[in-house]
Amino acid sequence: MKILITGANGMLAKAVRNELKDEELVLTDVAELDITNIDAVREFVNKEQPDYIINCAAYTAVDKAEEQVDLARKVNALGPKNLAIVANEEDATLIHISTDYVFGGEKPVEEDYTEMEEKNPDTVYGITKLEGEQAIIDSTFKYYIFRTAWLYGDGNNFVRTMLNLGKEKDELNVVADQHGSPTYAVDLASIIHQAIEKGIPYGIYHTTNLGYTTWYEFTKKIFEIAKIDCKVNPVTSEEFVRPAKRPKNSKLSKEKLLKAGIEVPAYEDALERYLKLELK
Numbered sequence: 001m002k003i004l005i006t007g008a009n010g011m012l013a014k015a016v017r018n019e020l021k022d023e024e025l026v027l028t029d030v031a032e033l034d035i036t037n038i039d040a041v042r043e044f045v046n047k048e049q050p051d052y053i054i055n056c057a058a059y060t061a062v063d064k065a066e067e068q069v070d071l072a073r074k075v076n077a078l079g080p081k082n083l084a085i086v087a088n089e090e091d092a093t094l095i096h097i098s099t100d101y102v103f104g105g106e107k108p109v110e111e112d113y114t115e116m117e118e119k120n121p122d123t124v125y126g127i128t129k130l131e132g133e134q135a136i137i138d139s140t141f142k143y144y145i146f147r148t149a150w151l152y153g154d155g156n157n158f159v160r161t162m163l164n165l166g167k168e169k170d171e172l173n174v175v176a177d178q179h180g181s182p183t184y185a186v187d188l189a190s191i192i193h194q195a196i197e198k199g200i201p202y203g204i205y206h207t208t209n210l211g212y213t214t215w216y217e218f219t220k221k222i223f224e225i226a227k228i229d230c231k232v233n234p235v236t237s238e239e240f241v242r243p244a245k246r247p248k249n250s251k252l253s254k255e256k257l258l259k260a261g262i263e264v265p266a267y268e269d270a271l272e273r274y275l276k277l278e279l280k
């Protein structure tokens with residue numbers, strides 16, 4: 001099986017490369033394949049003839065996107081559109097990664113979001129990622145859109161930041177009114193692999209680790225496992241204003257994914273495995 005991975009040096013891509021190491025992989029970074037250039041995408045895919053294209057490329061700077069609207073739209077909307085058009089021409093399956101930000105996050109936090117619920121993004125990142133999803137749906141049939149959230153792995157991420165801050169400081173303020181599922185890139189890569197192997201039905205799936213928490217509770221868990229003595233104070237989103245509004249509710253229901261027979265670990269288990277490597 002031949003698999004093309006775009007954005008191959010990103011955080012998720014590193015985990016995907018490792019998970020699929022026994023397959024024939026074609027790895028491209030932006031210099032080798034800029035997904036916003038349809039001629040380049042067409043020429044490359046036509047030459048390589050992959051069975052799958054896994055799009056790990058994205059514009060992921062959520063706050064900067066509020067200013068760099070055109071660039072965010074090019075990478076997050078035009079890029080996936082180009083890949084979908086060409087995947088359809090070459091009969092390849094497109095696997096694309098999307099985000100909880102496509103929902104506005106205003107739903108009561110006692111409830112979670114199913115795949116087809118109304119979208120109401122109010123950040124440039126969320127709006128452009130939703131445009132990317134729609135472009136794929138409009139351009140091809142053989143696609144998976146895997147929406148994830150709160151991703152961490154081999155790259156700059158929340159867990160690494162908290163480990164560093166926790167070692168430096170005696171106490172930390174962490175937002176306690178945003179709810180979601182931290183997701184280990186290694187586990188998302190395994191979900192992608194299982195989806196390919198099992199040939200689950202095409203479509204949109206929510207793909208985070210199981211279980212819900214808040215950034216505040218998650219930070220306490222990180223410090224507990226890492227045995228870091230740092231007091232964590234709960235604060236509200238209003239006390240922690242950022243250029244792009246954070247969704248209060250990022251809870252993505254995994255019912256559809258589990259029904260498709262995919263195994264998904266709990267976020268606590270994922271965190272233990274990640275910290276074991278990170279603290280070595």
Ligand SMILES: NC(=O)c1ccc[n+]([C@@H]2O[C@H](COP(=O)([O-])OP(=O)(O)OC[C@H]3O[C@@H](n4cnc5c(N)ncnc54)[C@H](OP(=O)(O)O)[C@@H]3O)[C@@H](O)[C@H]2O)c1
Pocket residue numbers: 006007008009010011012013029030033034035036055056057058059060075079097098099100129148149150151152155
């Ligand atoms: N990180 C999270 O918390 C999170 C949460 C939910 C969903 N997601 C989604 O998960 C996916 C993977 O995220 P990630 O955190 O692994 O991202 P990442 O580490 O920021 O990697 C994205 C990669 O895309 C590359 N890229 C940017 N523009 C490109 C272009 N025009 N053509 C080809 N490659 C390009 C980047 O290269 P350069 O670095 O050279 O620019 C980078 O290597 C994304 O779709 C993201 O939206 C992430």
